[in-house]
Amino acid sequence: MKQVICPKCDKAFTFDESRYDASSHISFICPNCRKRFVMTLDQIEDSNGGNLDTSHGYITVLENAFGYRQEFPLHPGDNLIGRASKGTEVDIAIETTDMSMDRRHCIIHVKEKGGQLQLTLRDNPSLTGTFLRNTLLGDRERALLHDGDVVSIGAATFIVHIPGEEDDEYFE
Known part of the structure; x- marks a missing residue:
């Protein structure tokens, strides 16, 4: 059991x-x-206590409709994020009933630069867009992510967690 x-x-x-x-x-x-x-x-x-590899960061998804929390580790390279759907291949499949989230919505790219992790966000492109800190990303626009950044895709929101970054850099 x-x-x-x-x-x-x-x-x-x-x-x-x-x-x-x-x-x-x-x-x-x-x-x-x-x-x-x-x-x-x-x-x-x-x-249930297994160790997810969060050495390259992770995201915490908070589905707005039901308060359904999900956490996903990130890996080096492109992390394709989208709505979980049978037959759709994504790196991060978010379980949701929200049809405004595309099955292949956005991408977080993770790379190490000078001993520091660097995460960038871009829209895949999606029908409803990708919002970073309440600002819609433009076509082909890439945005640098920081620890604690809030990203909205469809009606779902996720928070970016980057190891080694200080949370209080926005509150100086």
Whole structure:
């Protein structure tokens, strides 16, 4: 038996993982809050104390409609972000019912420069645009990201976390 934690209410419940292979998507309905969500066995293990590699930063997604929190590690190179949809290949598949988020919405590029991480954001392009700090990114525009930056895609918002950057640089 494995334990899964509901991303909405943080309550844990168990299920029999022996019926599933590691690559299959498993649909759950939380017995506490009745929220429906989908995870793979790898995601379940990572959310229950497994060590996600956050050495290149990560994003925290807060879906505006339901307060559904998701965290995704970033990797060097392009990180394609979009709405989770069967048959669509993205690096970060955000579970959402928000149809205003494209399946391939935006890209965060991660590179190391002079011993520091440098993250840039660009729209893929999407139909509804990508907003950084409430400003719409233009076509082909790339914006440098900082720790704590807020990005909106569709009705969802995510926060960028960059290791080694100080949070208080905006409050000097």
